[in-house]
Amino acid sequence: MRTFYPIVADLAGKRCLVVGGGRVAERKVGGLLEASAAVAVVSPLISDMIAAWEAEGRVTVVRREYTEGDAAGASLVFAATDKREVNERVYAEAVARALPVNVADRPDLCTFVVPAVIRSGPLLVTVSTSGTSPMASARIRDRIEESLGEGLDRFLEFTAEYRLSVHNKVSDPGLRRKLLAELFSDEALDAVKAGDWGSFRSRMLAQLNEA
Numbered sequence: 001m002r003t004f005y006p007i008v009a010d011l012a013g014k015r016c017l018v019v020g021g022g023r024v025a026e027r028k029v030g031g032l033l034e035a036s037a038a039v040a041v042v043s044p045l046i047s048d049m050i051a052a053w054e055a056e057g058r059v060t061v062v063r064r065e066y067t068e069g070d071a072a073g074a075s076l077v078f079a080a081t082d083k084r085e086v087n088e089r090v091y092a093e094a095v096a097r098a099l100p101v102n103v104a105d106r107p108d109l110c111t112f113v114v115p116a117v118i119r120s121g122p123l124l125v126t127v128s129t130s131g132t133s134p135m136a137s138a139r140i141r142d143r144i145e146e147s148l149g150e151g152l153d154r155f156l157e158f159t160a161e162y163r164l165s166v167h168n169k170v171s172d173p174g175l176r177r178k179l180l181a182e183l184f185s186d187e188a189l190d191a192v193k194a195g196d197w198g199s200f201r202s203r204m205l206a207q208l209n210e211a
């Protein structure tokens with residue numbers, strides 16, 4: 001089995017090439033837009049959603065078949081056409097340019113795969129089966145999402161601020177660890193899931209005041 005290395009990439013403003021404009025390409029483009037990438041689509045036909053993103057100026061579309069050279073200047077390359085031979089040519093160009101490449105119908109050619117994701121504010125949870133069972137990744141993601149509940153984004157905003165205050169106010173590393181461990185306790189996460197962490201928040205702030 002292949003063992004992948006997980007990274008969380010900053011693609012803001014980076015040119016990412018997606019070859020193909022169908023259902024799979026659309027999903028990849030959507031994920032890239034969430035990360036503020038500069039997406040270029042090359043495809044004779046595109047989905048309605050991709051056309052809408054183009055109309056909003058969020059995606060650049062070149063309405064023709066892929067030709068070698070399209071990957072110039074790209075940071076990431078996605079081959080997502082329904083033509084195996086075209087996807088292989090896109091792969092070959094990306095490899096020749098030493099670019100990371102994802103090939104929709106060929107896990108064996110992918111130098112990276114795309115995980116199923118949960119986003120909540122700054123939180124990013126990613127699930128991968130190392131290319132072997134994408135639908136399992138999606139379902140396991142759903143399970144994790146249920147277990148977390150809603151409202152994590154606001155809690156994480158609070159914790160980031162609280163953590164900064166602890167770092168500014170408390171110099172003893174032992175006390176810092178203790179305060180932060182309480183902040184990220186099961187009790188806190190359960191209260192967030194129940195949608196009721198107001199009293200927990202007050203207690204934490206009082207503790208910090210006394211520290």
Ligand SMILES: C[C@@]1(CC(=O)O)c2cc3[nH]c(cc4nc(cc5[nH]c(cc(n2)[C@H]1CCC(=O)O)[C@@](C)(CC(=O)O)[C@@H]5CCC(=O)O)C(CC(=O)O)=C4CCC(=O)O)c(CCC(=O)O)c3CC(=O)O
Pocket residue numbers: 027028031102103104105106107110112113114115116117127128129130131132133134135137138
């Ligand atoms: C290797 C990988 C490469 C890559 O695309 O990055 C890959 C490859 C392939 N997918 C195939 C099929 C499906 N993929 C999905 C869905 C998703 N696929 C995603 C990722 C990945 N898919 C990478 C591995 C991820 C991992 O490590 O687990 C997700 C997680 C992320 C995303 O795409 O954004 C997204 C869920 C997003 C969400 O729900 O949020 C569905 C379900 C659906 O469409 O609803 C089906 C139909 C059911 C089925 O066949 O299982 C086929 C066969 C094609 C065919 O038969 O023609 C191949 C090729 C092959 O396996 O040969």
Ligand SMILES: NC(=O)C1=CN([C@@H]2O[C@H](COP(=O)(O)OP(=O)(O)OC[C@H]3O[C@@H](n4cnc5c(N)ncnc54)[C@H](O)[C@@H]3O)[C@@H](O)[C@H]2O)C=CC1
Pocket residue numbers: 019020021022023024025042043044045046047064065066080081082083086103104105134
């Ligand atoms: N990795 C994944 O998550 C999944 C991969 N797949 C595979 O992904 C591939 C694409 O599937 P769909 O998006 O459903 O197909 P689709 O039929 O919806 O779209 C195919 C797209 O490829 C474009 N295309 C065809 N020839 C081209 C060329 N020479 N240059 C540029 N674009 C070209 C077409 O214009 C069209 O937009 C299939 O091979 C399928 O087996 C399918 C499901 C999930």
